[in-house]
Amino acid sequence: MRKLTLWLPLALFAFFAGLAAYMLTQEKDQFVESTMIGQPLPAFALDPAFDGLPGASKADFSGKPKLLNIWASWCLPCIAEAPQLEVLKQQGVEIIGIAIRDKPADVANFLNRYGNPYTRIGSDKISEVQLAIGSSGVPETFVIDSKGVIRHQHIGDIRPEDVPVLLRELEEAQ
Amino acid sequence: MIAEIGLAALWLAAALAVLQMISGAAALRAGPGETNPLAIYARPAAVVQAFLAVLAFAMLLRSFAVTDLSLKLVATNSHSMKPFIYKLTGTWGNHEGSMLLWVGVLAASGGLLAAFERRLPELTMHATLAVQGFVALGFYAFLLLSSNPFERLPVPAVEGNGLNPLLQDIGLAIHPPTLYAGYVGLSVAFSLAMGALLTREVNPAFARVMRPWVLGAWVLLTLGITAGSYWAYYELGWGGWWFWDPVENASLMPWLAATALMHSVSVLAARDALRTWTIMLGVLAFSMSMLGTFLVRSGVLTSVHAFAVDPERGAFILGLLGLYIGGAFTIFALRAGAVAEGKRFAVTSREGALVFNNVMLSAILAIVLLGTLYPLLTEAFDVRVSVGPPYFNPAGAIFAIPMLLVMAVGPLLRWKSDKPARIQFELMLIAALVIGMIALVSFFGQFPLLPLLGLGLAAALAVAAFLPLRGRSLKRVPVATWGMVLAHFGIAVSLFGMACEGAFSEERLAAVAPGGTEQIGDFAVTLEAVTPIAGPNWTAMEARLAVSQDGGAPVILTPQARSFWSPPQSTSESALLTKWNGQLYAVIGNQAEDGRWQVRIWWKPFVTFIWYGGLLIGFGGILSIVGRMRVDLKRRAASTKGAQRRADVEALGPAAPQPAE
Numbered sequence: 001m002r003k004l005t006l007w008l009p010l011a012l013f014a015f016f017a018g019l020a021a022y023m024l025t026q027e028k029d030q031f032v033e034s035t036m037i038g039q040p041l042p043a044f045a046l047d048p049a050f051d052g053l054p055g056a057s058k059a060d061f062s063g064k065p066k067l068l069n070i071w072a073s074w075c076l077p078c079i080a081e082a083p084q085l086e087v088l089k090q091q092g093v094e095i096i097g098i099a100i101r102d103k104p105a106d107v108a109n110f111l112n113r114y115g116n117p118y119t120r121i122g123s124d125k126i127s128e129v130q131l132a133i134g135s136s137g138v139p140e141t142f143v144i145d146s147k148g149v150i151r152h153q154h155i156g157d158i159r160p161e162d163v164p165v166l167l168r169e170l171e172e173a174q
Numbered sequence: 175m176i177a178e179i180g181l182a183a184l185w186l187a188a189a190l191a192v193l194q195m196i197s198g199a200a201a202l203r204a205g206p207g208e209t210n211p212l213a214i215y216a217r218p219a220a221v222v223q224a225f226l227a228v229l230a231f232a233m234l235l236r237s238f239a240v241t242d243l244s245l246k247l248v249a250t251n252s253h254s255m256k257p258f259i260y261k262l263t264g265t266w267g268n269h270e271g272s273m274l275l276w277v278g279v280l281a282a283s284g285g286l287l288a289a290f291e292r293r294l295p296e297l298t299m300h301a302t303l304a305v306q307g308f309v310a311l312g313f314y315a316f317l318l319l320s321s322n323p324f325e326r327l328p329v330p331a332v333e334g335n336g337l338n339p340l341l342q343d344i345g346l347a348i349h350p351p352t353l354y355a356g357y358v359g360l361s362v363a364f365s366l367a368m369g370a371l372l373t374r375e376v377n378p379a380f381a382r383v384m385r386p387w388v389l390g391a392w393v394l395l396t397l398g399i400t401a402g403s404y405w406a407y408y409e410l411g412w413g414g415w416w417f418w419d420p421v422e423n424a425s426l427m428p429w430l431a432a433t434a435l436m437h438s439v440s441v442l443a444a445r446d447a448l449r450t451w452t453i454m455l456g457v458l459a460f461s462m463s464m465l466g467t468f469l470v471r472s473g474v475l476t477s478v479h480a481f482a483v484d485p486e487r488g489a490f491i492l493g494l495l496g497l498y499i500g501g502a503f504t505i506f507a508l509r510a511g512a513v514a515e516g517k518r519f520a521v522t523s524r525e526g527a528l529v530f531n532n533v534m535l536s537a538i539l540a541i542v543l544l545g546t547l548y549p550l551l552t553e554a555f556d557v558r559v560s561v562g563p564p565y566f567n568p569a570g571a572i573f574a575i576p577m578l579l580v581m582a583v584g585p586l587l588r589w590k591s592d593k594p595a596r597i598q599f600e601l602m603l604i605a606a607l608v609i610g611m612i613a614l615v616s617f618f619g620q621f622p623l624l625p626l627l628g629l630g631l632a633a634a635l636a637v638a639a640f641l642p643l644r645g646r647s648l649k650r651v652p653v654a655t656w657g658m659v660l661a662h663f664g665i666a667v668s669l670f671g672m673a674c675e676g677a678f679s680e681e682r683l684a685a686v687a688p689g690g691t692e693q694i695g696d697f698a699v700t701l702e703a704v705t706p707i708a709g710p711n712w713t714a715m716e717a718r719l720a721v722s723q724d725g726g727a728p729v730i731l732t733p734q735a736r737s738f739w740s741p742p743q744s745t746s747e748s749a750l751l752t753k754w755n756g757q758l759y760a761v762i763g764n765q766a767e768d769g770r771w772q773v774r775i776w777w778k779p780f781v782t783f784i785w786y787g788g789l790l791i792g793f794g795g796i797l798s799i800v801g802r803m804r805v806d807l808k809r810r811a812a813s814t815k816g817a818q819r820r821a822d823v824e825a826l827g828p829a830a831p832q833p834a835e
Contacts, residue, residue, distance in 0.1 A: 003511055006506065006507040006510050006511055007507045009454065009457075009458070009503045009506065009507075010500065010503035010504055010506070010507055013461070013499055013500060013503055014500070016547065017492065017495065017496050017500065019547075019550060019551060019554060020468070020492055020550065021489075021492060022554060023550055023553065023554060024488050024489050024492065073332065073333075074332075074333045074335065075335065076249060076250055076331060076335050079329075079331070106332070106333075109332065110332070113329070113332075
C-alpha cells in the first residue's frame with residue numbers, strides 16, 4: 001500500500017504534463033476581431049504625416065479595394081512587415097497608411113530606411129481614427145472595399161504567408 | 175561588445191554547470207573509502223559559474239542602462255525617453271531578462287551553497303551539487319537556445335518600443351526579483367532533498383542545513399506576494415487586492431508548499447520525524463515554482479500578467495518540468511520506501527498539530543492548483559470557463575478555518591505527546607474570543623459569513639500567537655521563537671484586514687460634474703477640477719478631489735487616467751488617502767457626453783492591515799533565520815573550541831596537567 005502511495009505524486013504529475021502538452025499543441029484563437037467588419041469606415045480626414053505624401057481621408061477609399069495599414073515609425077514589428085508591404089505594392093495593391101502618434105521627421109526617416117509602399121499617409125496624433133475603426137495596436141491592416149466598407153482585419157505584422165491571404169481578400173472585395 | 179561578454183559568460187556558465195553535474199555524479203560512483211578524482215571540481219565549478227551568471231546579468235543591466243538599441247531585447251522593451259530607474263527595471267520586465275535573472279539567482283545560490291556549506295557529509299553535498307548543476311543546465315539551455323537575451327538586431331532600431339506601462343512602476347522594481355529569489359531558494363531546497371534522498375541521509379543534520387534556505391525562500395516569497403498584492407491593488411485600479419488570477423496563484427502555490435515545508439523541516443530538525451513528508455514537500459515546493467514559471471510564460475492560461483507568451487517556450491519549460499519534476503517524483507517513488515521511518519508521536523502533540531496543518535496547507539494548495547488548472551482541463555473539451563472567487567474563497571476556507579484554529583493551539587502543545595486538559599485555560603480563551611468577536615460584530619449588522627468568521631479567528635489568533643510566551647522569562651525566549659510568535663501574529667493582522675475589507679467596504683460609482691460632491695462613509699469628496707497633464711512618456715487627465723472627513727480640513731487627491739504613447743495604452747492611476755483605520759481609494763474614469771466625469775471611490779476600513787500583516791510575517795521569518803544562525807554559529811564555535819582543546823591536550827601528552835573545570 002505504502003509503495004503504491006509513493007507513486008501517486010508521479011501519476012498526478014504525469015496527468016498534468018500530458019494535459020498541458022496536449023493544450024500547447026492546440027491552436028489558440030485569441031484574436032479580438034473588430035466589430036467594425038462589414039461596416040463602412042467612419043468618416044475621417046487626416047493631415048499628411050510628412051511632406052512627401054498627401055494625407056488620408058475616408059474619400060480616398062473608392063474606385064477599387066485598398067489596404068489600410070495602421071503603423072508607426074516607433075513600432076518594431078512595422079519594420080518586420082515592410083518587405084511584405086513592398087511585395088503587395090509590386091502586385092499593384094494600393095496601400096494607404098495611418099501613422100499613429102508620429103513625428104514628420106521620424107516618418108521620413110523610417111520610409112528612407114525601410115522603403116515606402118504607401119500612396120498616402122495620414123497622421124493620427126491621438127489614435128482617434130485607430131480607435132474608431134476598432135484597432136487596438138500597431139501594426140494592423142484592414143481590407144477596405146470600393147464602397148468604403150471594412151471587409152477584413154489583420155492583427156499584427158504581415159508575415160510572408162499572410163500576403164496571399166490579403167491578396168485573396170482584396171480579390172473577393174471587388 | 176558588452177552584450178558579447180554577457181553571451182560568452184552565459185555559455186561558459188553552462189559549460190561549468192555540465193562540469194559540476196559530472197563531477198558531482200562521479201563522486202557518487204566512488205566505492206566506500208575512496209574518492210573519485212573528478213569529485214574535486216564540483217564546488218569550484220559552482221562558485222565560478224555563480225560569478226559568470228551574475229556577470230551576464232550585469233552586462234544585460236548595463237545594456238538597458240545605456241539603451242543599446244542594437245539589442246533586440248532592449249529595442250523591444252525599452253525606450254530612450256524612459257525614466258532611468260524604469261530602464262533598469264525593464265531589464266527583468268520581460269521574458270528573456272527575467273529568465274536571465276532566474277539563472278543568475280540560481281547560480282548565485284548554488285555558489286553560496288558550494289562555498290560555505292560544510293556540515294553535510296561530502297557525498298550528500300556532491301549529490302546536491304550534481305542536482306543543482308543539472309537544474310541550472312536546463313535553464314541555461316532554455317536561455318541560450320530559445321530566449322537569448324543578447325540577440326542583436328541586423329539593423330539597430332531608431333527608437334525602442336517602450337515597456338508595458340502597467341509595469342512602469344516602482345512595484346515592479348521589487349516584486350518580481352523578490353519572488354524569483356524565493357523560487358530559486360526553493361531550488362536549493364529541492365537539490366538538497368534530492369541529494370539527501372539519493373545518498374539516504376534524510377536526518378536532522380540534513381534538515382538543519384536545509385532550514386535556512388527554506389526559511390529564506392519563504393520570507394522572500396512572503397514579501398514578494400505582499401508587494402505584488404499591494405501593487406495590483408493600487409496599479410490596476412480595480413479596488414481589489416487579490417484576484418485569483420493564474421499568475422497570482424502561481425506565486426501563492428509555492429508559498430503554500432514552502433510554508434508546509436518550513437514547518438515540516440523544523441519537525442525533522444528538532445524531532446527526527448516526518449522524513450518522507452519533508453522530501454515530498456521539498457520536491458513539491460520547487461515543482462510549484464516551476465509550474466508557476468510555466469503557466470506565466472507559456473500562455474496556456476490567459477491572464478492579465480501574461481506578457482510575452484510563446485507556445486514554443488512553453489513547450490521547452492514543460493520539457494524541463496517533465497525532466498526535473500517527473501524525474502524527482504520517480505526517484506521519490508523508488509527511494510522513499512527505503513527511508514527509515516522517523517520517530518513516532520501521538521496525535522495530540524506539537525508534531526500532530528503540525529502534521530494536521532501541513533495536510534490542510536496541502537489541501538488548500540490542491541484547491542488552488544485545481545482552480546488554476548481547471549480552465550485548462552475544460553478547454554481541452556472546448557468549454558471556456560473562468561474560475562474566480564466564488565470557487566476559491568469557500569473551497570479554500572473549508573481547510574483554512576480548521577488550519578487557523580489548530581495554528582492557534584499547536585504551539586501550546588508539547589512535543590511527542592500531550593494532554594488537551596493541560597491547556598484547558600488557553601483552549602477556553604481561544605473559543606471565547608472566536609465566539610465573542612462574532613457575536614459582537616453580528617450585533618451591529620448583517621455581514622457575509624466568511625468575513626465574520628475571519629474576524630472571529632483573527633481576534634483569537636492575535637491573542638493565541640502570544641500565548642506560547644506565557645509563564646516564560648521574556649529575556650530567555652529564543653529569537654527563533656519570537657520569530658514564530660510575530661509571524662503567527664502577522665497572520666492574525668492580515669486576516670483582520672481581509673475580513674474588514676470583505677465586511678465593511680463601501681463603494682460609490684458616480685458621474686460627477688466639476689464642483690459636485692459625493693458622500694462616502696465619513697468622507698465628503700468634491701471634484702474640484704479635471705486638468706490634462708503630461709509626464710515623460712505619457713499624458714493624463716488628472717482629477718483634483720478635495721476629501722474632507724467629518725467636515726475637517728480637506729486633503730487633495732489626484733487620481734489620473736493615463737495614456738502612454740509607446741506603446742499606446744491607457745492605465746488608471748488610483749489615488750489613496752491612508753488613515754490609520756483604512757484607506758480611501760479613488761479612480762477617475764471616462765467623461766460622459768454631458769461633461770460629467772465618472773468617479774469611483776471606495777472606503778476600505780483596515781485594508782492596510784493585510785500588507786502590514788504580510789510584512790510582520792516576513793519579519794518573523796527573518797528573526798527566525800537570525801535566531802537559528804546565531805545558535806548554529808555558537809554551536810559550531812563551541813565544537814571547534816572543544817576539538818581544539820582535545821587536540822592541545824593530546825599534543826601536550828599524558829604528563830600535562832588537566833585543565834581545571
